[in-house]
Amino acid sequence: xxxxxxxxxxxxxxxxxxxxxxxxxxxxxxxxxxxxxxxxxxxxxxxxxxxxxxxxxxxxxxxxxxxxxxxxxxxxxxxxxxxxxxxxxxxxxxxxxxxxxxxxxxxxxxxxxxxxxxxxxxxxxxxxxxxxxxxxxxxxxxxxxxxxxxxxxxxxxxxxxxxxxxxxxxxxxxxxxxxxxxxxxxxxxxxxxxxxxxxxxxxxxxxxxxxxxxxxxxxxxxxxxxxxxxxxxxxxxxxxxxxxxxxxxxxxxxxxxxxxxxxxxxxxxxxxxxxxxxxxxxxxxxxxxxxxxxxxxxxxxxxxxxxxxxxxxxxxxxxxxxxxxxxxxxxxxxxxxxxxxxxxxxxxxxxxxxxxxxxxxxxxxxxxxxxxxxxxxxxxxxxxxxxxxxxxxxxxxxxxxxxxxxxxxxxxxxxxxxxxxxxxxxxxxxxxxxxxxxxxxxxxxxxxxxxxxxxxxxxxxxxxxxxxxxxxxxxxxxxxxxxxxxxxxxxxxxxxxxxxxxxxxxxxxxxxxxxxxxxxxxxxxxxxxxxxxxxxxxxxxxxxxxxxxxxxxxxxxxxxxxxxxxxxxxxxxxxxxxxxxxxxxxxxxxxxxxxxxxxxxxxxxxxxxxxxxxxxxxxxxxxxxxxxxxxxxxxxxxxxxxxxxxxxxxxxxxxxxxxxxxxxxxxxxxxxxxxxxxxxxxxxxxxxxxxxxxxxxxxxxxxxxxxxxxxxxxxxxxxx
Amino acid sequence: xxxxxxxxxxxxxxxxxxxxxxxxxxxxxxxxxxxxxxxxxxxxxxxxxxxxxxxxxxxxxxxxxxxxxxxxxxxxxxxxxxxxxxxxxxxxxxxxxxxxxxxxxxxxxxxxxxxxxxxxxxxxxxxxxxxxxxxxxxxxxxxxxxxxxxxxxxxxxxxxxxxxxxxxxxxxxxxxxxxxxxxxxxxxxxxxxxxxxxxxxxxxxxxxxxxxxxxxxxxxxx
Numbered sequence: 035x036x037x038x039x040x041x042x043x044x045x046x047x048x049x050x051x052x053x054x055x056x057x058x059x060x061x062x063x064x065x066x067x068x069x070x071x072x073x074x075x076x077x078x079x080x081x082x083x084x085x086x087x088x089x090x091x092x093x094x095x096x097x098x099x100x101x102x103x104x105x106x107x108x109x110x111x112x113x114x115x116x117x118x119x120x121x122x123x124x125x126x127x128x129x130x131x132x133x134x135x136x137x138x139x140x141x142x143x144x145x146x147x148x149x150x151x152x153x154x155x156x157x158x159x160x161x162x163x164x165x166x167x168x169x170x171x172x173x174x175x176x177x178x179x180x181x182x183x184x185x186x187x188x189x190x191x192x193x194x195x196x197x198x199x200x201x202x203x204x205x206x207x208x209x210x211x212x213x214x215x216x217x218x219x220x221x222x223x224x225x226x227x228x229x230x231x232x233x234x235x236x237x238x239x240x241x242x243x244x245x246x247x248x249x250x251x252x253x254x255x256x257x258x259x260x261x262x263x264x265x266x267x268x269x270x271x272x273x274x275x276x277x278x279x280x281x282x283x284x285x286x287x288x289x290x291x292x293x294x295x296x297x298x299x300x301x302x303x304x305x306x307x308x309x310x311x312x313x314x315x316x317x318x319x320x321x322x323x324x325x326x327x328x329x330x331x332x333x334x335x336x337x338x339x340x341x342x343x344x345x346x347x348x349x350x351x352x353x354x355x356x357x358x359x360x361x362x363x364x365x366x367x368x369x370x371x372x373x374x375x376x377x378x379x380x381x382x383x384x385x386x387x388x389x390x391x392x393x394x395x396x397x398x399x400x401x402x403x404x405x406x407x408x409x410x411x412x413x414x415x416x417x418x419x420x421x422x423x424x425x426x427x428x429x430x431x432x433x434x435x436x437x438x439x440x441x442x443x444x445x446x447x448x449x450x451x452x453x454x455x456x457x458x459x460x461x462x463x464x465x466x467x468x469x470x471x472x473x474x475x476x477x478x479x480x481x482x483x484x485x486x487x488x489x490x491x492x493x494x495x496x497x498x499x500x501x502x503x504x505x506x507x508x509x510x511x512x513x514x515x516x517x518x519x520x521x522x523x524x525x526x527x528x529x530x531x532x533x534x535x536x537x538x539x540x541x542x543x544x545x546x547x548x549x550x551x552x553x554x555x556x557x558x559x560x561x562x563x564x565x566x567x568x569x570x571x572x573x574x575x576x577x578x579x580x581x582x583x584x585x586x587x588x589x590x591x592x593x594x595x596x597x598x599x600x601x602x603x604x605x606x607x608x609x610x611x612x613x614x615x616x617x618x619x620x621x622x623x624x625x626x627x628x629x630x631x632x633x634x635x636x637x638x639x640x641x642x643x644x645x646x647x648x649x650x651x652x653x654x655x656x657x658x659x660x661x662x663x664x665x666x667x668x669x670x671x672x673x674x675x676x677x678x679x680x681x682x683x684x685x686x687x688x689x690x691x692x693x694x695x696x697x698x699x700x701x702x703x704x705x706x707x708x709x710x711x712x713x714x715x716x717x718x719x720x721x722x723x724x725x726x727x728x729x730x731x732x733x734x735x736x737x738x739x740x741x742x743x744x745x746x747x748x749x750x751x752x753x754x
Numbered sequence: 755x756x757x758x759x760x761x762x763x764x765x766x767x768x769x770x771x772x773x774x775x776x777x778x779x780x781x782x783x784x785x786x787x788x789x790x791x792x793x794x795x796x797x798x799x800x801x802x803x804x805x806x807x808x809x810x811x812x813x814x815x816x817x818x819x820x821x822x823x824x825x826x827x828x829x830x831x832x833x834x835x836x837x838x839x840x841x842x843x844x845x846x847x848x849x850x851x852x853x854x855x856x857x858x859x860x861x862x863x864x865x866x867x868x869x870x871x872x873x874x875x876x877x878x879x880x881x882x883x884x885x886x887x888x889x890x891x892x893x894x895x896x897x898x899x900x901x902x903x904x905x906x907x908x909x910x911x912x913x914x915x916x917x918x919x920x921x922x923x924x925x926x927x928x929x930x931x932x933x934x935x936x937x938x939x940x941x942x943x944x945x946x947x948x949x950x951x952x953x954x955x956x957x958x959x960x961x962x963x964x965x966x967x968x969x970x971x972x973x974x975x976x
Binding site: 275449 | 761763764766767769770773774788794797803804805807808809810861863865866867895948950951953954956957958
């Protein structure tokens with residue numbers, strides 16, 4: 035088969051800069067073949083190589099006594115005691131979801147589930163953090179309907195409960211929505227599977243679905259900005275098959291239990307290329323592949339297409355040769371392809387054969403470890419020193435505006451399209467802080483949350499980065515969990531712009547500081563850059579997914595208040611309105627600085643909640659919309675009302691950090707106040723739960739009316 | 755009670771139903787769809803929820819052609835007990851062990867939420883743990899739960915007491931609010947709601963427990 039010539043146009047179309055291509059020539063000492071160029075392009079694009087972000091990612095804390103495996107594998111692994119581990123990661127599928135929302139989001143879910151079960155873990159929980167343009171934008175309704183349907187279609191059929199997530203709207207996402215998918219799985223701590231190949235002459239086995247032409251060049255697409263040629267990019271979006279993935283999960287777990295697996299890697303971005311190179315590179319080995327043996331869905335596929343295909347539901351494994359028959363029988367039972375497509379070789383070569391010809395012969399380690407790395411110029415954003423004016427609006431009207439804003443409105447419209455209960459271990463479905471599942475057959479619970487406030491990050495990347503981690507810490511703490519570790523999904527614009535790179539650098543600094551102070555190391559993650567359309571970037575959105583452990587169900591704190599409970603506010607209120615939901619939704623302004631995050635206060639207040647949980651009836655963290663929104667949500671969850679003493683906007687809607695709202699029976703409230711005084715932690719009575727009204731100072735409205743308005747927003751905007 | 759849970763590729767509530775049956779005291783065996791026989795002495799065959807064969811044809815249609823389906827039909831025709839939940843209900847209609855069909859939800863969306871139900875017939879082995887007319891709350895989680903049957907069939911189902919559960923606030927467009935039906939001999943139950951997801955206080959509801967406990971009691975008495 036003749037391959038196209040390597041012309042300057044072909045080189046540019048593969049996303050190489052002149053310097054990068056010169057490096058390819060230097061490594062090879064000759065011109066690459068077309069297939070080789072494709073392989074280099076797949077390995078060196080931003081999505082796979084992290085070339086703009088690596089320098090800064092290295093500064094994040096990634097270790098701790100609880101960490102079994104940090105970043106660098108398919109997912110992070112964290113000890114949860116009793117010989118068990120939780121395996122988790124969050125990953126973006128932004129670009130595909132904007133081009134084709136249903137399949138883009140579905141395959142995002144599929145990819146993250148595969149990352150988790152490749153490590154030997156059965157997925158037990160999923161979350162999704164979604165950012166869309168404003169509801170009035172002509173594409174938003176189509177995107178949110180497609181994305182939510184796609185997430186549901188994949189996760190529901192696969193059989194993993196979706197227990198949490200976020201949905202936000204902002205004009206900066208009008209041309210570039212974000213779909214960040216999180217998955218967590220459960221494994222035995224001593225039975226984790228890694229990607230490093232070992233042993234020479236070991237069979238390399240292809241598992242799962244057949245290879246088609248879908249997604250060829252997808253990773254390169256995801257590393258470019260969008261422009262008006264976007265419709266032409268549709269063929270690079272893959273199509274998901276959750277049924278095959280479910281079968282692949284069961285087959286892989288059976289295979290792993292059989293002892294046949296030396297190493298295993300899922301085929302995600304850049305499919306066969308990336309998975310084979312990673313297994314070889316990590317094991318210090320070369321790989322030889324014979325593409326004639328690759329199970330193919332279409333006829334006459336070229337080597338280039340097979341090496342770059344992103345067909346879904348595929349795995350690559352290095353097999354113990356003596357176990358071949360047993361392994362093959364497992365895959366036949368599940369009606370999945372099982373093909374020996376190559377072997378490990380001692381020399382540093384990535385050798386690809388097709389139709390009795392060598393189509394690629396590359397030094398394998400150079401594809402991964404020699405990938406370009408950039409220290410891109412960056413500049414810190416201007417410091418926001420403006421002090422926002424307080425809106426002139428009655429508190430109750432402000433609350434109504436917030437409750438009916440799409441960011442804070444009730445989101446059952448979204449999560450009722452997800453199976454939140456399959457596996458029978460969901461203790462707290464979405465809608466009330468962290469999502470919680472049981473560790474099957476044990477008294478332990480795992481809590482999951484995902485958080486970031488992009489307005490804060492835009493105004494102050496360092497404090498905004500800290501805040502994302504702090505809010506995740508608080509959401510886990512509020513249900514009684516001890517935060518264990520986090521995964522970061524860093525969504526930013528074009529890193530070649532110093533201002534965008536400055537946002538990235540600042541956010542990483544803040545995330546790192548907070549993760550260190552709160553003992554939540556980053557164990558996995560993903561970077562999505564070039565989230566821009568026609569030169570206009572998204573708000574910087576470093577989503578933090580975090581996992582916490584509750585040692586037994588009796589240590590779970592609910593999120594609801596009961597009639598007669600006292601409302602206690604833990605933490606200090608300064609009435610910080612900069613970048614608040616109040617300013618944004620009521621005045622349409624993003625004025626002021628982000629709230630400062632006091633990490634020692636976060637730690638102290640979190641510890642206070644955990645140490646006193648027996649006396650806490652319900653708890654929620656204070657975030658967007660401050661005290662008033664938290665009080666409404668706790669009252670609503672408990673089917674009761676609430677009266678807050680304060681009536682001024684800064685107290686009710688300020689977004690100072692390190693704060694929790696606690697509901698406690700009067701006796702317990704007294705004890706908590708005494709305990710706080712003894713511990714030197716600020717805790718004060720701010721009101722009482724009960725009745726059927728919500729009262730802010732001297733104004734009040736029936737809860738039923740507010741709740742109806744709050745619940746009605748999504749169906750009215752996006753279809754009943 | 756000896757129970758078998760059939761596992762199709764794509765089943766995903768097989769473990770959940772096994773947990774609920776064991777909790778009610780049943781001995782449970784998982785049976786792979788390629789098997790052509792059920793274990794000896796099985797009282798109850800449970801057909802679990804999920805997406806058998808991906809539901810890529812009509813829901814349950816391919817599962818109804820599995821090798822185990824013939825044994826399932828024989829078990830039912832011999833008077834054995836069969837419980838089909840969600841996708842299992844769809845499989846039972848495809849097998850014609852129950853009349854009617856489950857169409858796409860009227861709102862066209864997948865729905866997962868806890869809904870109120872009325873126990874319309876408490877006289878079957880499956881519903882003996884409830885009182886007739888009792889209102890219970892069970893989760894639903896389906897895209898294709900809109901029960902359809904022709905007028906004549908509906909009249910027969912109602913007349914013969916074959917409607918086991920109805921929705922309080924019809925979520926999916928089912929005719930006559932039907933959420934679950936039994937066969938003419940009362941020994942085959944198909945229902946869209948998931949009693950196994952409300953069988954433990956940790957689930958936030960325990961209204962499903964009586965179904966498994968009642969069934970275990972009734973079968974002990976047989």
